[in-house]
Amino acid sequence: MDIVTTDKPSIKRHSREVSHHKASLRRSTKGPLDIVDLLSIPSSSLPPQDTNFSPPSTPLPTSPPTNPVPPPTQIDITFLTSPKLYHTLPPPLFASSALRSPNPTSNPSTLFASKNYHAAALASASAITTPPSPLPHHLFELLHIRLASLTQLHHLPLAIEEARALEDVHSAFYRVPRPDDNGYDTCSLPWKLRMLVTRLLAYTPPDPGRAGDGVRIGAGGGGGGGGVAGFYELARDARVEFARARSEEEKGLWKERARECAWGVVEALEGEGDFKGAVGMLKGMVKREKNRGGGEVGRGGEGEGDRTRRRLVLLYVRVGDVDAARMVLEEIDRDVEGREVLEGLVKVCLGDWEGVGDRAAGQRQATGREDTNLKNNDAVRMFYAGKIEESVTLLESLVENGRVDRETIFNLATLFELMGERGVKERKEELVERVLEKLGGDESVLAKADFKL
Structure with missing residues (x-):
């Protein structure tokens, strides 16, 4: 996949004041992603942490439920408000996307919810860096919007670089005393931000020796608590919070988060091969x-x-x-x-291929609907069966009906090339105009789309 890159600005490393709160020590535990163990651990036998954890040898991020009450923050996070940490964004991929962008000073949450990710990224960075500095819990929310917007815009190298400013999101630096639990501490960062940063830092840069290779999720080489080790750290916290939970609803929340960590480990292992x-x-x-x-x-x-x-x-x-x-x-x-x-x-x-076609027809008849994924699969089947024109017609019908995703765009662009006719570039440019007309410049699709121009 194509990645938009820019020159990285020099970032001056920040200095941090050491917290006087004595954080609990960590040690590695057996099976922190095992839900069975999570359910059976009594609060009196919760494992401490290990500060020297070494990592072992793949629709991007969605936001899990937020914490009901923002955790207290007793740490100096003013370094996150430095404008040097935030990159200048490339212009929107399509002109119509720029025309529809509202004022960057608009509410970042509203912009993100409306899928206007370019404006959301600008507005969140502006709110973070403009005095007076936002309150800690609001700053973390803005930072999550910024990183999630960059990810949705497919600016992964920028998102990864900015996520590194947080350094190790699982370290004792971010842990503060719990006001309602004597002797225990908690992470001041919201769960969704920690999960997003862990996923971003699990992405490994492309291998220059492999043509067409893109940024992929793996063990992560940039430090900062990413990769497999980062997901295990998150799972450890999920186990601890599950045991402390006082309601079934809260227990269910942390149980779901532990599962999310397990899936993160699977993705990271797949990404690193x-x-x-x-x-x-x-x-x-x-x-x-x-x-x-x-x-x-x-x-x-x-x-x-x-x-x-x-x-x-x-x-x-x-x-x-x-x-x-x-x-x-x-x-x-x-x-x-x-x-x-x-x-x-x-x-x-x-x-x-014939068996696949019969099964696809049976699926459409059984569901009573024309699913986009089913049509894409059927188009690929038609191509391998030598029915290229029928394959193109099927995918073009999706575009005409406004049911467009990046897989449809990529498959159509590829078919235009394989047909070997003249005017391939013109057909691709025509496809761009049709998609823009149907979607109105929806950045969530367009930024990730590959028209192969």
């Missing part, structure tokens, strides 16, 4: 779901066991182990949403 480790992680998650009966339902409304098996099928397909993928697929209930898509994917791996 450790597919064996990712498979082992997913198989362990499936086993624990079996031991619990697999009846729990996650935020997506599906059983966690089925969700994990679906990811495992995709991973086995990615590494070419079709037989293992088929075995895991047999364990997924027939009525689970998405199962037929996976069955079609396995047929693709076996070269059964």
Whole structure:
């Protein structure tokens, strides 16, 4: 994928005042991502922390629920208000996007919620750096909007560089005493900011020796608590907070966050090419779901066991182990949403294009709707079956109906090239105009789209 880069400004390292609060020590624990262990730990046996944690050898971020009450902040975070930390953004990708951008001094939360990410990034940086400095909890909220907006705009190198200004988001520096819990401390950073920074710092830079390689999630090489180690640190805190929770609602929140950390580890292992480790992680998650009966339902409304098996099928397909993928697929209930898509994917791996077509037609008839993903999959099947014109017509119908995503755009641009006709560039430019007309310059799609111009 294409990454917009700019020259990095020199950033003067900040100095921090050492907190006089004695933070609890850390040590590594067995299976901090194991939900079973999380549920069974009594508060009296919670593990301390390890300050010398070494990391072991993949729609981007969504915001998990925010903390009900902002944690107290007794640390000096004025270094985060320095204008030197925040890059000058490249102009919006399309002119129409610039025309619709409101005043950057508008409310950053409103701009972000309306998917106007370029203006949200500008407004949040302005609010952070303009005196008087915002209160700590508001500053952290603005910082999250800034980094999330950069991510949505596909400016990952900029987001990663700015996230590094926080350094280690899991360190004792950010921990403060809990006003309602004698002897314990808590992290002053909101969970969603810590999760976002951990994900950003897990991204590894492209390998110059690999053509077309882009920024990808992995173990992370920039320090600052990213990568696999960072997700384990987050999971440790989720275990601690779960044990301290006083209501079932709060327990459910921290349980969901622990699961989110487990998925982060899987993504990081996949990103760094450790597919064996990712498979082992997913198989362990499936086993624990079996031991619990697999009846729990996650935020997506599906059983966690089925969700994990679906990811495992995709991973086995990615590494070419079709037989293992088929075995895991047999364990997924027939009525689970998405199962037929996976069955079609396995047929693709076996070269059964007609079988894939029959299954796609059955899916459309069963659901009674023309799903964008189904049509993209069907278009790819038509291409491999030699029906290029039919494939183009199918995808163009999505654009005309305003149902556009970056996969549709990329597939159409690729088909234009493979058709080998003259005027390929003109057809791509025409596609840009049609997409702009249908979406009105929606930056969430356009910034990530690849028209292959």
